[in-house]
Amino acid sequence: MSDVTKLIHEYLRHNKKFPHVFCAGCGHGIVLGSLVRSVHALQLPKDNVVIVAGIGCSGRMAVYVDFNTVHTAHGRALTFATGIKMANPELHVICVMGDGDALSIGGNHLIHAARRNIGVTALILNNQIYGMTGGQCSPATPQGDLSMTSPYGSLEQPFDTVELAKAAGANFVARSTSFHANQLDTLMQQAIMHPGFSVLEALTPCPTQYGRKNKFRNVVDMYTWLKKNTVKVEKLKEGDTRIPTGVFQMLDRPGLEERYSELRRSLRPEE
């Protein structure tokens, strides 16, 4: 355990300003740590890892890590990731998005990336709110919850990222939380290594925007809530309303880039 932090620091861009931009208690930092630990555990060379991020709090993650990093436009991260992966299938492309990025403005890109089964890892940091713009309602905000744009409680039903990704045909679908760091590490490694399109949803509390508006007294309350209200999917019983975590879908279809190379090979005249 002891070298964890040392290791993380090895992967950070030290000419970048730390502490990072995330608020006190923001789960994004924990996910960032998990990402670095996973890449290290898998022994992926830094040069072969590409982090493609969208816009929002999660988007800022890219700048801190010493990989190839691309901070794209709001919602479009997956389209860039698709281009990068197809252009150079050797690369491990990890796409970091928030719930607004992945489910709202980039919702179409998400389902098509899943349908296409492009070999990209989509890491969706779901904090159930638009954090960077000041706490507006997102497509993951639970019905009835408060935000700057749902001052009387959200009327809309939120997306279930896992169900959406499953239905769209993603090869690997999993969920964890920033409270369950060990589980997050394991799933992250699986998600990165699984061929085809992988979706990993990480529930990360947003104490500043979501917590304050929804009667969480402090950061710790939000993590306690995560602890109490999530359950491993294997242990989920009938009638349990807690949020299941774990692996939800594991298919074995080849990624688009593999199918494409095969096509290219088949079109090659025999030499």
Add this chain to the structure above:
Amino acid sequence: MPKKKKGQTLVCVYPDWCKGCGLCVAFCPGKVLQLNALGKAEVVQPEECINCGFCELHCPDFAIAVRPKVSENGMHIRASCEPGETGGAGKTSGSDVTPQKAVVEG
């Protein structure tokens, strides 16, 4: 897996990076840490650390390191956290300190 044996470790907190969220304080099984007057985490009962690693894994700011007192080769015995070992403030040289560039987007 971490050994549940007390007193084998040093818990180091880098106050410059700590934002005082209190996660480590709240979830530490040994109550090793506390928030000080400045709102930063501080080690108050180092001997109670059971090396579970929760604080290190869950510090969103990479501001905590849990290190064994005896280093890998068994020779060096540490009494305190040394700068440079853990990156962060130690690794950032003085000349690199620029005013925080806050860029807001939306």
Add this chain to the structure above:
Amino acid sequence: MAHRRRRKRTELFAQGNEAVAQGALLAGCSFYSGYPITPSTEIMEIMAQRLPRTEDGVFLQMEDEIASMGAAIGASLTGRKAMTATSGPGFSLKQELIGYACMVEAPLVIVNVMRGGPSTGLPTSPAQGDVQMARWGTHGDHPIIVLSASTVPECLEMTVVAFNMAEKYRTPVILLIDEVTAHTREKITIPHADELEVLSRMQPAVPPEWFKPYAEAARGVPAMAPIGQGYRCHVTGLTHDQMGYPTSRPDEVSEFMTRLFRKIDNYYHDVVLVDEYCLEDADYAIVAYGCVARSAHHAVDQARERGHKVGLLTLKTLFPFARPAVERLCMQCEHVLVPEMNMGQISREVKRVNNGRSRIRTLNRVDGQIITPSEILKAIL
């Protein structure tokens, strides 16, 4: 030279759209992502056919125009020469990421086959209504290169030029053609590889730890390190410093923005391409581009036959605007006619340059029909 002439070149009877695709392949394009839209679809169809048969070519049909742009930029960042093609409504969607490409200085070619607009407009009819949009479509101040082509062989030629400029200046280049040019069939000759100048972006000349991805290099354009080759750069749509990291420091922002403009301004004379026809002794000039330039050419011939000293300036580069050439013309000629298939998008530029010297007249048509030589002749005589 002699032995070259003896080698047989491939000749095709092809549409403008096909010529664009051929040009792209000749220029080294190995990545195409797009979304079908009339009247540009043939470009995509040909790329779908050809690219998988090349060494490393990638063709992707994306879920929309925005995604096509995103994938193309992503590919460009890995070192590929990438292209996407579209028409009016799709071009509107692409604007967001055209701005991104300008910001991160990603070489990229965007072809827009103009059709009648606004909105769905006239999907199968020609127009030239996207000229100012090509210049100013994306938000924020930015430089951009906009090229046009008026004949089928020129579609091939200008696509190669577009790729070369994109690579040389690290910028997205927009090639504007119109439905007439895109769908007209003409003979094109495919040049041999050694007959073409094909440029590629400058690579870093220093080891990774010394590399500053957005520092002005020798020619004023930063070198570009492809993703995955040891230069672990940060690419961001935020205004960034020389290292590519976000900044809002006024001094760094200002330096960045001025460099962005300077890198194209410095090469103004390389970038601005025009064709002059019968202008030496002209006292009446026509400024045209795209398919209308062909009508104008015809009209000039007819007018000359009748003894009128009419000349034609064809703009192959629309932006940056050909200020010196137009200025010269405005000093020389008493009248200048700007026929175009919009309500006056280039004539506005001509008037700005003219500054009262010459009488600028416009001839506009926005009904989905090409301006004919006889209409131009009538306007002149």
Add this chain to the structure above:
Amino acid sequence: MKELQQIERFEIRLSGTGGQGLITLGRVLGHSLALGHGYNVTQTQSYGPEARGGSSRADVVVSSSEISFPKTENLDLLVALSQPACNAYYRFLKRGGVLLVDSDLVQHAPTNQFVGLPFTQLAKDKIGNELTLNTIVLGTVTHLLAFAEPRIVRKSLEETLPPKILGLNLKAFNLGLREAKRQLGEAPQIWQTAAEKSAEEELEGFED
């Protein structure tokens, strides 16, 4: 190879209904004149919903010198394979131009000065495949165009058509050529007559 005949801008429109294969016809004719013969050629066509069902047309401009305006303004040859197409485009035919129609499908030609063959009928009866209609027309058009070499057009057909349907189409092409020679007479004669008639009309005067 024979010296190329020098021609001034010569405009052809092939028109009819969708499904008659006029776009292909235009493309093959253009291909042959441009690559086979070596003329400057531009070929344009109607597009979109208009081209699916309803009317259909392909235009070809041929010239020995460079072609500036790629579209047609004054037609030298109008091929109309339907009554509506004939009605719509006849006014673009220039004085001295030739109108070629499908004599079964265009029963009310807007002028008495035209040439016609029952193309659709020929395709059905002589070739046994209606889809070869356009190739028969190509044969006839080749006969009409003094500057077009049947040998070269035939070669272009070989270059552009898939082998599966080539044999049938070559047969159709020859049929078109033969029937034109037999029923319409020699090409120079046809153009001569057209020019004379239009001159007569001019003398009679249409100005009011």
